[in-house]
Amino acid sequence: MTSRVRIALILGLAGVVMITLVMAPMLMSTFPSFLGGGGLTTTDCEDGDVVKVTNVSDTAQSDIPSDYLPLYKKFGKKLGVQWTVLAAVGKRETDHGRSSLPGVKSGTNYAGAAGPMQFLISTWGGKSKIKVSSKFNGYASDGDGDGWGDVYNPADAIYGAAKMLKRNGAPGDLKRALFTYNRAMWYVEQVLEIARRYATDGTLDVPPEADPACDTPIVEAAPDDIVRKILAYALAQRGKPYIWGGTGPAGYDCSGIIYMAYRAAGLSIPRTTFGQWPFGMKIKKGEEQAGDLVFFNAGPGTAADNPGHVGMVVSPGKMIEARCTRCGPIKVTTYRDRPNIVGYTRPLRNEDVLAQLKRLGLT
Known part of the structure; x- marks a missing residue:
């Protein structure tokens, strides 16, 4: 400067x-x-x-x-x-x-x-x-x-x-x-x-976005029981701090809360943002739904094709995210007006996840 x-x-x-x-x-x-x-x-x-x-x-x-x-x-x-x-x-x-x-x-x-x-x-x-x-x-x-x-x-x-x-x-x-x-x-x-x-x-x-009274309609609107379990876990972490590398229960980083939310539903996905981006099936803008991930060109070492920040869609235009240490607690925010969106993915359509769902008798 x-x-x-x-x-x-x-x-x-x-x-x-x-x-x-x-x-x-x-x-x-x-x-x-x-x-x-x-x-x-x-x-x-x-x-x-x-x-x-x-x-x-x-x-x-x-x-x-x-x-x-x-x-x-x-x-x-x-x-x-x-x-x-x-x-x-x-x-x-x-x-x-x-x-x-x-x-x-x-x-x-x-x-x-x-x-x-x-x-x-x-x-x-x-x-x-x-x-x-x-x-x-x-x-x-x-x-x-x-x-x-x-x-x-x-x-x-x-x-x-x-x-x-x-x-x-x-x-x-x-x-x-x-x-x-x-x-x-x-x-x-x-x-x-x-x-x-x-x-x-x-x-x-x-x-x-931060009112627990609004969680019920969000969860009930999810497309299936798996997504409902994922959302219920993620929303329950709201208010906890951002912790670099955190996977709970005290706090989480951006990919950590998503990783643990999927684990709460019995599913295993990559731990980091860099691993989560290529993992899920790519979704067109406007077609994302609850449980999908939205990625941003933000954070050190990131680029347009290598996003470093991720949030999880909970309802149209809303996502839950652990943004950064100085950004306040984990909360539900809007994403459609945010700059640097790289794209959207659906982890539930990954072949490994589909196999996990089959083993759990959920397909």
């Missing part, structure tokens, strides 16, 4: 802190009294873009604009981030876009931040509105499907904020994720307090 890049990063982080230092006292006067309690609450396990606005306290219903609330819910669910935390960031930064301070609706403030979620233009992509492509790896996001990442567009900005929180530790390590968003512990504590008051029970809700 060059000295100029280091200086730019330091100035950027300082700018984020200064934004909040200036805006905090101005926005505090706009905060509601946070009466808490009441509201709607159900478990939201459905897939797709239709999101029920549930687990919303009376405080949240009265304070969050009607056009913002569904966006917080939608992108919180899509990225696997607590919607209450995402909404609390929006409240803390600009009062859900209602602030009249410079840079919220147009232009930038003195530090170069803009939009309802207060992104530094440098982290958004260098412009307030840019064309979003599959190759772009920044926080500029297309939340409304028009092909553009507009920092002033609530859908785009909230989607980008969800990506930033997820990339830096959410939903498991919220303090780390929020501290990265704005490097001040008092900011972190304020956001978490707002998030608790936005929830019906005063606690931070668990995204559907």
